[in-house]
Structure formats: structure tokens, C-alpha cells
Amino acid sequence: MPETTTHTWSDTPRSQGTLTLPGPAGTTSFRSDLEASAVLAAVERAARSIPPLWPLESFVAVNPFLGWVDRDLDEAAQGIQRAWGSRPHMSRDFYAGHIASGRISDRHIERALEGARARRAAGASWDDDPRDLPSDADALRRAAVEPAPEVRVLPTVASVASDVTGQDWARWVTDHVSAWASTYFDRGQASWPCPWAHQTPWGAWKAQMARDRGPELRGVVGFRDTVAGLPDDAEVALTTMAGELGLEAEGVQPYVARLLGTVLGWTAWVRYLVWEAELREETDTRLTEMAAIRMAYDVALLRGAGADGVREAWSRASVALTEPTSSEGEGDAQVDLLLHEAYELAFQERLLKVLDRDDGEDAHGVGHEDRGSAESRRDDVQAAFCMDVRSEVYRRALEATGDGVRTIGFAGFFGFPIEYVPLGEDSGSARCPALVAPRFVITETTGDPGGAAEQEVTRARRISQAVSDAWLSFKLGAVSSLSFVGPVGLAYIRKLVSDGLGLTPRRQKPASLEPRLDFRNQSGRKLGMMLIERVDAAEGALRGMSLTRNFARIVLLAGHGATTVNNPHASGLDCGACGGRSGEENARVAARALNDPGVRLELMARGIAIPRDTVFVAGRHDTTLDQVVLLDEHLVPAGHAEDLEVLKVRLEEAGRVARAERAPSLGIEDDVDRRMEKRTRDWSQVRPEWGLAGCAAFVAAPRARTRGLDLSGRVFLHDYAWEDDQGFDVLELIMTAPMVVASWISLQYFGSTVDSRVLGAGNKTLHNVVGALGVLEGSNGDLRVGLPWQSVHDGARFFHEPVRLNVVIEAPRDAMSRVIESHPDLRNLLDNRWVHLWAMDEHGKVTHRYAGDLEWMAA
């Protein structure tokens, strides 16, 4: 995770100690002893508690608790409640139901309590926790049926003013900030855009608000004057405003965290912009400005909410900002988290039972075969898939088509972090995990770079684009849209019938031609990959998936993507490791690099000998259809034609089996293939597929450990053979990249399940795409984060079980400990209990669980 904090508050020249504020006539001026640098540092810390939100066109999963993982779950739960009014657990009746059904049994409750006691004893829970643990299992069981204590959310002036005046100023502020942000951050919806979009947020907001009469008409007295009177520099303004609000130094961070929590979605969007800027190693102050903007509303309401009581009520209420977090009683999530722990223990019991293949196979040396004893038969096909949980079903089905197929799990971008630029466009999109910046720019080509065909395609695409732009400007323009509807509107009846009956064929993306790998320098921009870069990436890919010998004649690299229509969150179903896009281009680039004789020669020198008759073939796994199609078949030598045909038959068969397995979860009982295909074209379908819902575990081990096990499409599978991993570099990579990504995905589903209101995107039937970047639920309110309710719930029950990710790695424990020790972010994730880690021994048995603080205990 790039935690490159580029802001250095301490050396801000403006930090000049005490500020006295000029208040408007008739209002009290607060004398403030706030240090500007301290305020800014606190604002910065508070802003970092907001997770980034990717745009809908590349909707990458994000851990909503990203900014809280440096705190123990228990402590974070209180912070999350105070700042966001949310919670990292289900409601009590959920657990009570599971206790009643017997799924959570006494022993789980006992063990959850034991665990908590042990953490207390070890001092692992947060400092000076004054609360008592429930005395025994009975007490906890009783608490499950008691109403949860009331939510305690920190006050803002807006919330105080709401209480005093009986007008919902809190809602108004959120709506107003959201309306402003949707104009300022708009990526193309409005054809008459915000005139200040080129300025930074604070300046743009001030310019706009100085002219906006809305707030005053709404009843905020002197709003425009207040705005005009604020300093032009956001950082100065923050200190000024904090002074006027009478904040104490230690109150600034919780207060700002709460402020930003009232506009969580838009702040998350800004956090994303900052994230991208920091990947490019740029400095960015937009988060601070966002905090200033939100704070300005509180100042405006303090001055002008129209009731004298507001100022007084605020000075009383704001005391809560500096109260210790761990006071007992209201807002206490301890009981809930203990219940949650018991719920997860019950799940883990089942998981370990499934993983524990006590069938004596190990005695015959499952592992040995896999670890490549020379006598073992050569595979016909090795098929590498994304570690995505959806691949598990398909891989199992593919392996069941007969011997000779070995499947491999790896990050779906196959180690090639590219930006892919289609012909006719100037820039492309990143096809790599969110944690890294793309390193190579790959352009599309017809096969004759710079030739006539390529120019023709480019020209045709540009003209189509221009015609379509012109037509849209007629259709959607002011006034011209009136002339458009009369003559053209009737034609929409054809579309309505065709879409209504599901007759519209699937929208074929303009068939991507070919990726161009050769390196060149084009007007200062490096395009393609140099030989050495291809070799490095190829080596990284092969070692990363522990495939360095015993190559089959065909190695399939299957990227994946989904097929849905009319779905704002469509890209969330695509490959997260490819930046929320289909992974086929990465697979095609990887296959080309790995088939490159020059690359192979160099790989040989590095100890990886790929046989002459091994061919890498790219493919696309369509996860909605469970169908794998092969790409670039023309690159496969004629001698392999027969192998390819055999493979296709197997893929076809595997697809059928996988579809049949998934069908019941989608409510399909018969005629599976047709109905599933229909789903991909149904514009009214809110659950085209279940995506990664249900994901619960991550296993990094040789496939032999899990082969033949039914993991129900709920486990990320990453191949890893630690014996081949000298220096444990691959282990380090797995634990810091794929494992972290998996935890993001799992926690995104977790958050959207436990609190669809704050951490999820709410009801899909109300979604309203805003600014071409995100969704609102309905006509206003904050930008929504996370996944729609429909993605985690089937109407009768939660389809996603809200458990934290269980990571199982087959590797020596001390090696893992060393990795954990040297990566603070990873350590936070594990020590603070956001992810569970288990160790598998060399016999494939899960023997230990990570207990925090680099300790392991017997499972």
C-alpha cells in the first residue's frame, strides 16, 4: 500500500501559533490557542480514515476500513461508530438467530470469550480498556437477545442545529456538499460543466458559493458573506474555522473524521484522486480542502442557522469530541464483536474440516507428485486462472474432465501491469491491481504497425466517434433535444421491444485487434516492453505461480471478465487485479511474452527451461457464462492443433458442469445454459451473477492441497510451493499483494453486508449514476460506496456470509512471521484482527493460527 505521505505539515510556513478571529459583527469571537500545524496534522490523520472509491468504469474492491486497520477491531468499532455512525458487525438479532439455530454453539461462545480474556491478559487489546467482559457464555447469550445500546455518533454543528431548530440541517449539508461535488467532479454528464472545475476544490467551492443564493433562501443567514470572509487558503481557513468552532486541539481529529463521515462517499472519491496522484508521486492537498469545505458549512450554520440556541448547544455538545472513546455503556460494540467472533469460529470450524483432507492421500505423496518428481507424467494442459473465487468452481470442473489437466491460481493480470491503449485513442486504462501503477503502455495494433490497415481502422473509429458525438449533442442538447424527440422518438419502440424481450444481442466490444509489445519511444512516451522487461515480467509470473518446470505442451492463461447489461456496477464483476477490467489483454500480452524465443532463451539462463513444444495460449474466462474462449489461436503452431481441439472440448464440458453448479444459487432449476445466457442480456436483471459474494478464505499452497475439494466458489486459490521459493521472496509478494487484495475484496463484501446504509451502495433499483463516476441512491444524498444490497442479499437471506478473510498459507511459520514483521501495514491487518491467518504444514494440515504479535498458537 502506498503510504507515501507527501504532506509535511510541520514545515508549513503558515504555522504561526495563536490566531484570533475576526467574527462577523454581533457574534462572539473565540480566542484560539490552536497550533496551525497541529490542526493540519489532525485533519490529515482524520482524512486518511476515509477509504478510496474507484470510479464505476473500473470499480475496484476497496476495504472500507482501510483507514482504521491501524487500530484493533474493538477500538476501531467505536471509532467507526463515532465518526460514521456505522459498525463492523451485524445486528444482534442476526447472531441471536444463529445461536437459536444452533449454528453458533456453546463452545464457539466459550472460545470467543476465552480469546478475549487472553487478549486482555496479554495486553493486546487497546490501552486501559475499562470495560468488563461478559462474565460467562450465558451472559453473552443473554446479551444477544437484548437490544443493542444506542448508537453514539459525534456531534457536528449541523446535527446540533438540527436538534435545536427541528430542521434537518444535517441532511441539508450532506445534500448540498453532494450537489456541489457532483458538479465539480463531474466527468462528462453535464454538457454545461462547472466553470471552476479547473481550480482546486476549496477555491472552486468558494467561487461557486459566493454566488449561490440557495443556502440563504433555505434559511442560512449570511451564507455568502460567511463564505466570502473565509481565507482563500484552505489550510489557513481550517485553523481559522477550528478556532471559531472552539475546538480543542485533541478534538480536531475526531471532529474532522465525523465531518468527513457525513460526506463519506465524496471524500472517498477525493481519496481516490489523491491515491492516483500519489501513485504518480505527486503532492495533493484535495483531502484537506474537502475537510475545509465541510467545516465551512458548520461555521455557516453556527453563524446563521437562525436560532440563538445553536451556538450554546454546540459548545455543550462539542465536549463529546474530547471524551475518551472507551467509556462504558452507549455505543459499546464489545458484546456484538464477541458474538461476531463466535459466529466466525463456527465458520472456521467448517472451513478447517473441509480443508483437512484426512483421506490418507498425503501418505502417497500428493505433494511429491506436484513438486515434480521426475517420473510423474507430463500434464497435457496447465491452465492458469485468476485466484478469484469464481475460478474455483470452473477449475474444479475442468480438472474433473479427466487426467492431464493441472490448474493454477494466480493474480489475474499475470504479472504484467499494463496500460492498454486502443487504436484511435490517445490514452488507455490501467490493467493492473490498484496497489500499483501501470508500468508498460501496450497499444492495440492491426498487425501492421503504422501500415495502411491500421490507419484505416484508426480513421474509421475516429469518424464513428465524431458522428456519435454529433448525434448525441443533437439528442441531448438544450432545445435541440426538443426537435429530436418528435421525429426520432417513435423509433425507440423497437428498442423497447427488443430490450424488453431480451432480444438485443450482447453488445460486442469492438473486437480488440492485437496488443503490440515491441518497445519504442514515441514522442517522449515509452511504449511496449524491452526484452529485459519482458523477461523480468515473465520470470516473475512463472515464479509467482510456482510454475518453473514440468511445463505441459499447452499452458493456458485465462484472464476473466463478466458480461452484463444496464448495470452501473458492471466493472465490479470484472477482474479486480486488472483494474476492474476484463483480464484478456493481460493474458494476451503475457502469452506473447512467454512464447517469445528471446525471452525463453534468457529465462533458460535464469534457470527456467521452457520446452520447445510448450505453447502459452491466452484465453478469456467469462464468469457470468462460465465459458472459456481461446484467444489468438492463429499464434498456436500447427503441430498443436490437435491439443487445442482436445482442450476446447474440455473447456466446453467444464463450462457446462460449472454452470450447473452455479444455477441453483441464481434460482435457475432447468434449462440452465439458455437461462444463464439470457441473464447476460437482461436489462432488468439486478443479479446477473453473484460475483465474489461468499468469499471467505484465501489459500496459498500447491493445488494438490485443495484439488478435489468442493470449496463452493468461496476460496481464493493462489498456487505457491514454498520449497521452490528461495529467500521467500514469492511468499513476501503473496502476503503483501494478492493476500491484501483478497482482504480488500472480502472486507468490501463484509462492509456492504453489515451496513448497506453507510458501507454499501444501498438499493440498486434506486441507483442514479452521477458525474459518470458513481451512484447516488435516489435524487440526492451522498455518493454511495461499496456494493448494492442486491449483490449480497437474495431477498430471503444474506448470500454473503460476513466473515473476515481466512488466509491459509503453506509455508514455514517463521518465514511468515518475518514477512509480517517487516511490513507494518500487513502487520496491522493481522495483529488488529481484520484478517485471520492460518499456517498449513508440509502434510497439508492446518496446524496453527496466527495469534497476533508474531505469535502462533495451535489451531
Added chain:
Amino acid sequence: MDLLLATFPLLAPLSLGLVTLLSVREPGPLHPSVARASRWAGLSSMAVAAGVALRVAVAGPVTSPLLGVAGIGFSLRLDALSVVMLSMVSFMAWLLLRYSENYLDGDPRHGRFMGLLALTTACVMLLVLSGNLLHLVVTWTATSLVLHRLLLFYPERVGARVAARKKYVVARAGDVALAVAAVVLFRAFGTADIATILGRAETIQAAPAGLGIATLLVALSAILKSAQFPTQGWLIEVMETPTPVSALLHAGILNGGAFVVVRLGGVMLLTPPVMDLLLVVGGFTAVFASVVMTTQNSVKVALGYSSAAQTGFMLLLCGLGAFPAAILHLVAHSFYKAHAFLSAGSAVEVFKGGRRAPATAPPLRTILPGMTAAVGTVALMGVAVGIHPWDRPVDFGLATMLAIGLTQLWSRGLEPFGSYHLVARTAVYAVATSLAFFVLDAGAIHLLAGAVPTHVPTSPATVALMTVVVVVFAGTVVTQLRLPALIRSPRWAALWVHLHNDLYANVLFDRLVGALRLRAVTPLTRETL
């Protein structure tokens, strides 16, 4: 037998009512019986509409026997106008029920939703079949009251309650206006039978006393129903309820105002000042709302302003006496807007596919040829089809408005590369659009002749007002093309702020209904919806 034939259309709303009845028993997750019934109801409504169309085509227009006393009561008017409307509404009923089957899947009150949706469309069908003033007023009000339940389908949503409250205020005012108008009309014409009233209106020389009040109130209720400035606030906020409701509202119910004006067209014509009022209010809203639309940032809100503008345009057409064109626009807009809402989830794909707001303004020397090309296309096509737009002022005005719209297309089509492929493809689109315009316009007049007044004479005052509208339209399009060069200037920036806030009409409306007094009911989380 006559009775049977004349009441046959009732089968359409009745079949939908059956869905509602079933849904009362199964209000929860979608029960197969409700799903089946809704499919059949949709299909049978369309079949009924086809049957009615056939009957009217063969036997001519007819009014069913009256259910009521003293000429006041319920009866169905079957003529070209009601057939067109019934066909459209039946199609929407089928489409929306079918869409909702999967779209609401998993909603704990899926059955109730289907029932309400069916009931609302049934009410709209009865409205468009109105043959008597009482029938008209009752179905008009009923539609709005049932719709209210749909707008509050998620009653815990504050936004939904605010929007519904605004809609409620506006709709009740509209109801009262229409009811009073009905009473005045009854007294003026001595009957409540719409066909009879229209027949008498055709023959009388001078407007009966008090008629001005009646038509003014009809116009007023149409204006309120159509979300015209400054009451558009509710319309742009009703996406607080599932998408099919928005589609129904924008494609089915919002048209109610224009429909009633056209239905009573013969009477409205008797009071030219009221017609001019429709022209002015409709024309203003058309320009205003369509400009505001271009400043909006979310798909559904932009569609909301678009609907207000399009409905304004329909009222403008009514005001010009171009009733067939108004109905054509109404139907075309319904299909267009239903599709726009139902496919609103595709917005991301559209942008991925590369929709870009133009970054630079075409220079005037591109706009002028664009305008010339547009005028040329329209004139040529008019001649080709054998229509001479300059024969009648209104036709000329409408053709000019088309040319103004096509200026937008041509200016972009002539702009970027000067590639002749681009010009050729733009020409194909422009020619097809112009051709469709003339053919459809003539078709609408042909189809609706007899049911609505056609070839209405135009007063000099109306021509003057129309000229103003045309000039404003032209100015708006040219300004829009030049906009990228203007937006950062302080004046235009300030104008943008005010327009983006729709001149604060909605803020004031919010205050009027006490929007902020409604507090959110926020359970910490919603386990189920």
C-alpha cells in the same frame, strides 16, 4: 351489443386490476400467480387496444352509454385520440410489469409493487378513455392518488416523502382546478358528455359566458400536472422510488396535462388568450428546463428536467393549435423517455464508450454553414415530400424549430476533421430526421383528423409569440455551441450557478412544504429493505 362493444376496452384496465387483486393476497416476494397474471394482463391489454383500434377504424368514433345521472357520470370515448393513448399505455403496462419482474427481485414487497404499478396503469387507461367530464376528473385524481402510493414505496426515505409531498400539493391544486373547470364547462354547455361538448364548440360562434374561466383552469391544471416552471421540483426528485415508476411517470402520467388539453382542444380553441398562455408557459419551460438539463450531473435528474422541457414543448404545440403534432410528440417522447429511464444503468457504458462534452466551441464560421445546411436539409425534404412549410405559419414555425435543432447536429458534423465521410454520415442522419418529421407530422394529422382539431387558424398575436419562441430557440442553440468559449466569464459563471439551482424554484418549494422538518428515520442498518 353496442354496450358490449363500447365497454370492451374496459377489459384492459380490468385485467390489470386483477393483478392488483392477486397482489393484495401476495404482497410479499413475487408469487408465480402474480407474475403470470401480470404477463397476461400486459399482453391482453395490448390485444384489447388493438381490438379497439380496429373497431374505431371500421365503425368510426363512438361514446359508450353513460353510467350516471343527468348526463353526468362515467362513459368511454372511443376515437383516434383515445385509441392512440390506450395503445401506448397498454404497451407501457406490459413493458413495465415485465421489467419489474426481475428488477424488484428480492424486494420483500415485490408483490405489492406489481399490484400498485398495474393499478396505476389501469387508472391511466381509464383516464385516456374518458367520455364524460366526471369520468375525466375522477380518473385524473385517482391516477395521482395511486401514483402517490408508488412514490412512497419506500416510505422510510425522506427524499421520497419530500418529493411525494410536493407532488401532492401540486396535484391537489391541479385536481381542484380541473374539477372546477368541469363544473363551469357543464354549466356552459349543459352537458358533461365530452363528445357533445366538442361538437357544440365546433358550431358556436362566440364563447359562452364563463368559458374563459373553464379553459384557464384546464390550462392551469395541465400546467401543474406537467411540472411546468416553477412547480417542476417534485418531478426531478421522484427517482426516490424504483426506476420503473420513474419510467411510468415520465412516459405515461406526466403527459396527462397535454392529453387533457388536446382532448378538450375544440373548447380550448374558443379562448385564444388561454392558448397563448399555454404557448408562453410551455415555451418558457421548454427552453428553461432543457438548458437546466445540460447543467445537471446525474442521469436521472437530467432526465427529469428533460421531461419537464419536453412536456413544455407539448404544451407549446397545444398553444399553437398543433394538436396532432402535440400527440405525436407525446407518444414519441413516451417511448424515448421510457427507454432512457429503463436503460439508465447503462450510463457508465455510454461514457466508457467515449461520450465527451465538447471541450472547444466551434467558431461562428462553422456554425453558420451548420445552420445553412440544417435549413437546407429541412427545406429540401419538405419539398421532396410535397409539403410547403411556408403555406401555414405554424407549420413553418415547427419546421424552423427542427432546423434549429439540426443546426446542433450539423455544426458538430462539419466541425472536427472536415472529413467527407463525417459530412456524409451526418447528412444521412439529418435527412432521415427531416424526412421522418414531415412524414410523421402528416401521418399524425391524417390519423387524428376528426378526433382533434387540425389546421387551426393562427392569430397574429400567436404568430408574434411563436416568432419570439423561434428566436429564443435559435439563440439558445447558437449560445450552446459557443458555450465552451463562454463558461469561465464571470457573468456566464454566475448564470450557471443560478440555472444549476433551477433559479431556486425548488428551494422555495422545499421551504413551502417544510422539507427539512422531515427527519430521516434511520435504523442503524437495514437488514432487509
